[in-house]
Amino acid sequence: MAITTINPATEQVLAHYDVIKKEELDKKIENAKKTFSSWKADIKKRSDFLNIFADTLRKNKQHLALTATKEMGKAIKESLSEVEKCAWVMEFYADNGATFLHDESINTDARKSFIAFEPVGVIGSIMPWNFPYWQALRFAAPSLMAGNTVVLKPASATMQCGIEIENMFQKAGLPQGVFQTAIADSVMAEQLIDSVNAVTFTGSNVAGAKVGQRATSQVKKCVLELGGSDPFIVCHDADVEKASAGAVKGRFINCGQSCIASKRFFVTKNLAKEFIEKFVQKTEKLRVGDPMSEDTDMGPMVNSAGLEKIEALVKDAVDKGAEILTGGKRLGTKGYFFSPTILGNVTPKMRIAQEEAFGPVAPVTVVEDEMHAIKFANESQYGLGASIWTQDLANADKLSRMVESGIITVNNVVISDPRIPFGGVKQSGFGRELSRYGMLEFVNIKSVRFYDNLTVQHHVE
Secondary structure (H helix, E strand, C coil), rough: CCEEEEECCCCCCEEEEECHHHHHHHHHHHHHHHHHHHHHHHHHHHHHHHHHHHHHHCCCCHHHHHHHHHHHHCCCHHHHHHHHHHHHHHHHHHHHHHHHHHEEEEECCCCCEEEEECCCCCEEEEEEEEEEECHHHHHHHHHHCCCEEEEECCCCCHHHHHHHHHHHHHHHHCCCCEEEECCEEEEHHHHHHCCCCCEECCHHHHHHHHHHHHCCCCCCCEEEECCEEEEEECCCCCCCCHCCCCCCCCHHHHHCCCCCCEEEEEEHHHHHHHHHHHHHHHHHHCCCCCCCCCCCCCCCCHHHHHHHHHHHHHHHHCCCCEEEEEEECCCCCCCECCCCEEEEEECCCCCHCCCCCCECCCCCCCCCCCHHHHHHHHCCECCCEEEEECCHHHHHHHHCCCCCCCCEEEEECCCCEEEEEEECEEEECCCCEEEHHHHHHEEEEEEEEEEECHHHHCCCC
């Protein structure tokens, strides 16, 4: 059985990959387990290796970026930025990992009490295509620094990107078995889950539920980073110029194919006309075309299925009364291009108000005030990120605590950052990536106490 990758800008076949056999996967897992015992032993060496790997990424940035753009269609300037961010996350954990994992002393009735943070073993990483380097490495950086080893299953659309990550680890001189890539389909992904000590998954909530069920049925820790339908709330006192610029950036990055992209826009009626006008004007300035060109702002969608779903969401909205303010159609005769689209008169009965729109379509709903915006924002199965635009920071503080999500950004778009935890609530998953909290997801938090004498007074376990 083979996996075929296709260039979404040209529809040309890029490569065919044979799916790994069970015996080959077992060998990778065994290599990871053998390497784990030595890899976990020296945190200083791990830090040095991560810094070398960051340097290797930068030296190969152009090649890596071209590979991503060919496989999934993002604009080359976004691919270059993604590789650079991966180097940053490696350096961040190389510099801070030892501090994050340092033993914590605790005062108890024992002579000495401390908490130690120890790696759990081999982690299976099942990753998506939309940020093929970043999403794999934002998990790998803290996990490797903690002393774990990793086996990655890349998305079928971006197999070469996954292979290139392992190639970069080899170029950086990391020990064999620290990071390996497996060319796997869904069946072999299940075998991966069965074989490792813990699992991380980024993708849809439907697939994530299956991963979580299989992992937890075997009492294995898992972290699930799932979909999002992030609200973008424009308050009555927002700076419209900044908010409209943020709306373009938040909605159309990576052709709208981002879990933390702004996906539902709620604007108070006093600013609605001005905001929508500026949002449309700025959107129409986006340059859509060949993703290999440095002048391109937005390339194609990743595949025909994604394109067809976006078309269906737009049609459903229009059939139910939405107005196409700009865009709304396919572009060109080759490739999976869709014009940057803004819909007005959007209501909750439309699919685009309820489902995750993974593409370049922005549905705008005009609301009476901020409280109505919060109500609509929370009427979603998702709870990943949200952005709030207001010049009243006291009000922003109040509103940010009312929105049901894992990440709130005021007067900026939502982005992932190694310094802060990343993750959501509800159908957006559980667990956290990044920051110290993300690092602690895949360690054994071990409590240790030293006593001089047996304590005999207690009567409860």
